[in-house]
Amino acid sequence: MIKRLPIDPFLLKLFATVALASLLPAQGWGVPLFQHITQIAIALLFFLHGARLSREAIWGGLSHWRLHLLILSVTFVLFPILGSGVAAVLRPWLTDNLYLGVLFLACLPSTVQSAVALTAMARGNVPVSICSASASTLLGVFITPLLVGIMLAGATSAQATVSLEAVGKIMLQLFFPFVFGHLLRPLIGAWVMKRQQLLKVVDQGSILLVVYTAFSGAVVGGLWSSTPLSALGLIVLSNAVLLTLAQVLAWNLGRWLGFSFEDRVSLLMCGSNKSLSSGIPIANVIFPSAMVGPIILPIMLFHQWQLLVCAWLAKRLAARSGD
Template sequence: MPIDPYILLLLGTVGLAALLPARGTGADVASAASTVAIALLFFLYGARLSTREALDGLRHWRLHGTVLACTFLVFPLLGLAARGLVPALLSHDLYTGLLFLTVVPSTVQSSIAFTSMARGNVPAAICAGSFSSLVGIVVTPLLAAVLIGGDGGGFSTDALVKIVLQLLVPFAAGQLLRRFVGPFVTRHKKVLGYVDRGSILLVVYTAFSEGMVQGIWHRVSPARLGALLLVEALLLGVMLTLTWYGAKALRFGREDRIAIQFAGSKKSLASGLPMAGVLFGAHASLAVLPLMLFHQMQLMVCAVIAKRRARDPLPSPDGPVTGEAPSEASRAAVVTGPRPR
């Protein structure tokens, strides 16, 4: 049951914002730095994503379509169904954050790690996570506009301009300049990873500072937080069940089902936090709280599931395990070569 060290850093950043929130000129500087950090973050996303690999991944279109449907269709529908819990269990602000969580793209790194641990289709998990992140840059703000609207500072013309300037333009620039900066990004992947995480911490500090100054945290009680955790546990359980048995009903093989389950049931903290900062402004602190909690929950639960899947019997050399459909990876491999065990 792992505790993500980055979650501890995020919680420490929230504590710093609670004790020493940025005010006045400091708040203006932090806001400007946060804007630059978000732009840099999405520029690096664009520089890392190989266009050729993304196009090659289209061969596995049925698997990727299933993951995208889970991420941007099934999740939001469950979020809308949770509206009936307001105000009995969830406050309006927490529900807005929960609804935003359901439109965030899937993860990349943790989906790959758990798929590999469970001996699933790792290349498919890589492409599925990358596609979800790419699609989410456009789809997440549009879904937020439709489902959330102006609630909690949500979507507006000003937010649309910010999305284009802070997310789409830097990402497109990263793609266009990838030929020149791609080797540098690859060589310094570890160092730039700290830049990514540092940028997100800055976004969180700015958002929670604004929330503290405006006093919005007084609207959250321990009982509401407990109810939120219960609802998120139910949401995660439903998605893990739907992705596993739904993929079986669609006649995916074991390796593909593992990739679908881990990529289709998870939400990206790295993508969601900067987007929330752009969309919600001063209300971002409450908007990202459900996402931060869900992120840690999904890591803990999926780690247990991955270890259990690793003990499953493997298909025999002559064919798949009885009752399993042939893996789609055998018909349309994303990447050739043996998969890691």
């Protein structure tokens, strides 16, 4: 019955994890235990993603370098500009951490799995989407912390800073396992590709662990008593505005620059999507544990919204491509 609902089942698991952390947060000796388990799970997640990434898909899409540059520009330039504008408008009604969460959301890389799947559904340029989304994930390990540091320079929270030590931790926990997994792809790639269920368990399980650990610390610190429902409603509104603006601008930029229909579909799906699987681990490294819970709320809500909207658009674009 859950599969028939117009909602991502994983999102239900996310909110169930938030509810569990709200009722039974990790405390005492459980805090470092969950932190260590989470770090290992995230490293394993990126190791398996690296082993799964096809080198042929990378080289197959590199010839479209102009389109790749445009997709990355939408992800790491246009979106942060839009995000900072929307966050500035809503700033008086948001808590400090939710405000930082909107800025953080705007700096994240594109998602890989859903962007590629939606491109295929909409009959777009799948090789380009594979190449661009994968490159976005890798570059995001470096670019996202730098963008967050720039955008949070004027933030009111003194704790919201990004140090070189944080970037080093991100590389150690995300980038190096990814590269190591990709280097071992000739040996383990076929084995990994045959075990998609294992990848799904590690993918979702690691994110759920991070969410539980993050929200446990936030709940102990008084998250729900300091977060009004009106602020959460504004986050939903900001997500809708951000996604709509990014998609309209991305589609029209592709048209103005003379890209084909298939290339514009890739630009739309890769440029306007934001990665939950990369965002939550990066937030876990950049921000203090007490801040992570509310900061990742915007990306959790945005994840569901982008899936619903992009799936609807993909069906319309697929019908249009056959005209």
